[in-house]
Amino acid sequence: MSIQHRIGAIGAGELHRLILSMFSETIELRGHIIDSLTLPKVLDQIVTRGATFNIVEFKIGQKRVDPSLARIEISAPTQAELDELIQRLREEGAEVKRPQLGDK
Numbered sequence: 001m002s003i004q005h006r007i008g009a010i011g012a013g014e015l016h017r018l019i020l021s022m023f024s025e026t027i028e029l030r031g032h033i034i035d036s037l038t039l040p041k042v043l044d045q046i047v048t049r050g051a052t053f054n055i056v057e058f059k060i061g062q063k064r065v066d067p068s069l070a071r072i073e074i075s076a077p078t079q080a081e082l083d084e085l086i087q088r089l090r091e092e093g094a095e096v097k098r099p100q101l102g103d104k
Contacts, residue, residue: 022075023082026056027094029070034060039070042092049085051076071097 033039046053057071074089076082086096 023079024075026073026097028097029094031067033068038093042089045088051085
């Protein structure tokens with residue numbers, strides 16, 4: 001059953017409770033994340049491990065030497081699954097982004 005079918009079957013209220021019960025963390029990727037294939041590798045790791053993502057910020061370097069930036073919020077059903085995923089993403093160069101005072 002696809003995720004769309006499951007969402008339709010459980011209803012909006014249950015979906016909202018499900019989303020709130022997930023565990024989340026925000027990561028950052030910096031550098032040549034497109035041409036090095038780091039970004040697609042990271043997104044593939046997220047979805048193949050049953051997690052979801054939301055790209056919060058994405059800046060592409062204008063010149064070949066300019067670095068790019070992606071800030072990605074990741075959600076997983078359990079803290080253990082999230083922790084394991086974050087560890088794997090760190091191996092791909094991801095850094096965990098924790099809010100600082102004054103961040104919006």
